[in-house]
Amino acid sequence: MDIFPTVVNLAGSPLPKDRIIDGRDLMPLLQGKTLLSDHEFLFHYCNFYLNAVRWSPRNSTSVWKAFFFTPKFSPEGANGCFSTHVCLCHGQFVNQHHPPLLFDISRDPRERNPISPTTEPRFQEIVDVMRRAADRHTETLQEVPNQLSLGNILWKPWLQMCCSSSGLSCQCDREEQARRASR
Template sequence: MGGWEGGIRVPGIFRWPGRLIPGREVAEPTSLMDVFPTVVKLAGGTLPEDRYNTSASILNTIFLRCCGRCLRCWRWRDSIFKVHFFTPNFSPAGAVGCYDTSVCMCHGEFVTYHSPPLVFELSGDPSESRPLSPDTEPRLAEVLERVERAVTEHRRTLTPVERQLTWAKVLWKPWLQPCCGTFPFCSCEESHHTSRMPGQNYEM
């Protein structure tokens, strides 16, 4: 779904008799970055110390989606605003996936870059069908400025690590191969292309 809310607001069901309260609903979005450390802790394991900055709180406050190494969209978990730097060009027209190419790629004619980025107000427009403009949202410039500062700060917290999912490492290990795009089109196309606001590089 390319970062659209339809691909994010997917229900998850957890059952743990005696530990989880039946019928409880949690509306806050989560990701595997939330689930993985939780499951590791419950299993009595420990997280690798060379790739998780446990002292940083930024992952508890932001929700972002990337395509390859490029930042696709951003929002704070407690914010009503969501920002898209680029969006996929689904095919055929009107589809919600990349059926003509089998894989949703992150560059060139396969995406549309937005300058300025698209901004949506999720509480009133969860389908993200009405991009905000200065006429409909007086705070638009402030939102974009705050996001640009936040992205810059976030990139400062990133520490490069060895690429663990190169084809040389996963070719004979299908259980390690990432699945991107619309199932069953499980493949990922990484690119060095970026999405930009003036003066800002969104490659992660």
Template sequence: NGFDSYFGIPYSNDMDRVQTAPRGRTAFLKPKIEYWNVPLMKNNSIIERPAQQTTITRRYTEAAIEFIEKKKDQPFFLYLPHSLPHVPLFRSPAFAGQSRRGLYGDVIEEIDWSVGQVLNTLKRCGIDQHTLVFFTSDNGPWLIFNEHGGSAGLLRDGKGSTWEGGMREPTLAWWPGTIKAGSVSAAVSSTMDIYATALNQAAIPLPKDRTLDSYDLTPVLTGTGTSGRKLLFYYRGYRLMAVRKGPWKMHLMTQNAYGQKDPVKHDPPQLYHLEHDPGENYELGKQHPEVITDLMQDIKKHQQALKPAPSQLEL
């Protein structure tokens, strides 16, 4: 899949639930290793099945450290997507009871430890000032799993929706000597922007044969300028659900988190001011029809620029 080496569970850690495991949410809220027959793979070989998930965060961390130590004298790209805190939740014995947030908090404590181990390895190898590190997430909390699914705080809804609780994620960037410690930016960005940012830092030109929704974040990270991103499109599958421009977010359709209601179309679209109302509680479309008109024009231009690509499932 484009990488020179691989170590991990090759898909979500809640797949391969065995027939003898409890049905419904019980297996997730009271998890046991034997409930999921997920494999642990090294490159193309299964080395453990079922994967011992109580130590999976520690072992991912150890593999990442080993990789850094081997590659320290040459450019490298390391992708470390921890399987947790996706449900079912597991943590190493050393982190049991280490937080006030129960099992979920213990899992986060161990991931925090993991990040520290990776950063310390970069320092020890003397490459910290030559390495850009991003720490982020893929989606909001899976609300049907209660305290095991996380919390979006004041943000509305969760995983599976295009409300802010499903899509907005915090991101930390670390690059000693280049990114000022403690600096904060409210610039609107996307994980897709990591692509353009990484290529720029590697002096690799962006491909010209396709339309890219990716913008170099270097000016934002270094405090020297702004991002080229003016619009952020919220998709759910192939459906365009919403668009953001500056503080304004317009919903064409809304759908609650996984396991809840079907999508609802909005005509006219719903409009929210995210800087004043990040919880998306107060709809402002009637007061600002000119914003809706402007955003609808942006959507039209966006859709005209899109070219269908071959399905990766059919290649």
């Protein structure tokens, strides 16, 4: 999500104003002018369901990640859905977490040891901040037209490259064709 704003900045162009751009320009980070990403919150999705939030508080070295649900991985103990080849992210295919699974990924990057209200006195405060951020984020989402609709997946020959490598005849360079024909 950060590639688009970075490339737009490198090209010297403005970002579009007709939509929300979640990404940030990475150049200050890549050039070493800053050590931290501009992203305070990152939102993780399982298919199109928001399942986790990552929070890097500006005044802390902690990086918190809260999972509201996780897919039921298969086989058990795996880190993916190998029996179905894709994780299904709803209903009986997920484990809901009440309270959310919370990790400090600055200390536990493999997310192996969830933090609990008994091990972290600020547990509820941290989770509340992350829930509010998730709520604000979901309020910004807008419907997107179905990109796989029949009108979008039908072949449109007028949009194809004129001289493709597919072996189709090429009618692009009429001057070159005329020169070949006169030989």
